[in-house]
Amino acid sequence: DAGITQSPRHKVTETGTPVTLRCHQTENHRYMYWYRQDPGHGLRLIHYSYGVKDTDKGEVSDGYSVSRSKTEDFLLTLESATSSQTSVYFCAIPGNNYGYTFGSGTRLTVV
C-alpha cells in the first residue's frame, strides 16, 4: 500500500536460523506496529514502536525482537526461527480517520 512497504514478500527459512523482516514507511509517523496473522486467530500484535528507539511488547512477543533506528524503518527479528512462527506478518501505521494502513505482508515459512 502507498506509504508502507514490507520486505521480503515471501521467505522460507530453516528452524533455528535468524530472520529479519523489514517495514519501511514514507509517512514520517511516530507509531509503527508488527502483527502476525494465523488461521483462527486473526491479527495479533507482536511489538510496536512509538518513536526512534522506543518500542514495547504486544500480545505475542515471545521469540521476537524489534529495532527502530530511523523513523522510517521498523525491523522484526526472529532470533531463532521455530515452526510455530510460520505465519503472515503485517506491518501497520496509523492512517487518516483513525484507521490503520497496513503493508502487503510477508509470508514466512519455517521448515
Add this chain to the structure above:
Amino acid sequence: SQKIEQNSEALNIQEGKTATLTCNYTNYSPAYLQWYRQDPGRGPVFLLLIRENEKEKRKERLKVTFDTTLKQSLFHITASQPADSATYLCALMQGSSNTGKLIFGQGTTLQVKP
C-alpha cells in the same frame, strides 16, 4: 482481557441481497470500533470507524451500527456484488487516541454469488 468474536467464519449470499456481519466484544466498551476488508494475499484495508457515542455510520453501500449495551457491532453491505467477496475484520482500539493498539476479531469471509 478484551476479546472480540465475529460470529461466523464464512457467509454466503446471493448478489443483490444485504450481507450482515456480526462482531461481539467482552469487557469494556471501546472508544472506537473499526471494520476492515482483506483480500487474499493483501493487507487489511480500513473501511469505517464508529465511536462509542454513535449508533450508526454509513459510507456508500456500507452501514455500521454500534450497540454498547449488547457489546455488539453489525456491519451491513446492501445491494451486495461479487466484488464485495472478501474477508471482513472487526477491530477495537485500546485507548482513545488514533495511536492506540488495535485488537482484531478472526474475520468473516463473505462470498457473494452472482
